[in-house]
Amino acid sequence: MSNEDKKLEAPSMSKDELAVMLGKGSKGISEFNALRKRYPEWQPDLSGLSFRTVDLRTVDFSGAKLVNSDFSEAKLHAADLSHADLGRAKLEGASLTEADLTGAFLYGADLSYAYLSEADLTGANTHNVNWCCANIADVVGILPEDVDIVFATIRRSLVKWHDPP
Numbered sequence: 001m002s003n004e005d006k007k008l009e010a011p012s013m014s015k016d017e018l019a020v021m022l023g024k025g026s027k028g029i030s031e032f033n034a035l036r037k038r039y040p041e042w043q044p045d046l047s048g049l050s051f052r053t054v055d056l057r058t059v060d061f062s063g064a065k066l067v068n069s070d071f072s073e074a075k076l077h078a079a080d081l082s083h084a085d086l087g088r089a090k091l092e093g094a095s096l097t098e099a100d101l102t103g104a105f106l107y108g109a110d111l112s113y114a115y116l117s118e119a120d121l122t123g124a125n126t127h128n129v130n131w132c133c134a135n136i137a138d139v140v141g142i143l144p145e146d147v148d149i150v151f152a153t154i155r156r157s158l159v160k161w162h163d164p165p
Helices: 003-008 015-022 026-038
Strands: 135-140 158-162
Touching: 015 026
Parallel strands: 135 158
Antiparallel strands: none
């Protein structure tokens, strides 16, 4: 097998092994991010796992499947969640400040009490998101007309809208 073929292979780690790695703090995040860099086409499936209260700052979850995962009160500051599938994910009270959520699929996600200040949601699907009491100050890439107020709860949210650059 050539080196080119090896670059395209995905790591053969189970969800549980990846969860253990990510639970090791900054060392685990560095290892995970190194795998993402080595295998850029790899889109890990971590659906249904619990990362409740885990410190995942700067993690590269771009393009990952995170459906029904629990990130309640997790620290996702400056995380790359671009194009990730976060459908029905629990992000209650999560810190997503400065997170990259461009093109993310957030259908039915629970972002109640989450901190999203300065997060980039350009092109994100936010249909049926629970925004209750979320801090979305200085959020980028989402306009008032992008929030489906029929399904989204934004009462008592701190909102300051910015147009995308």
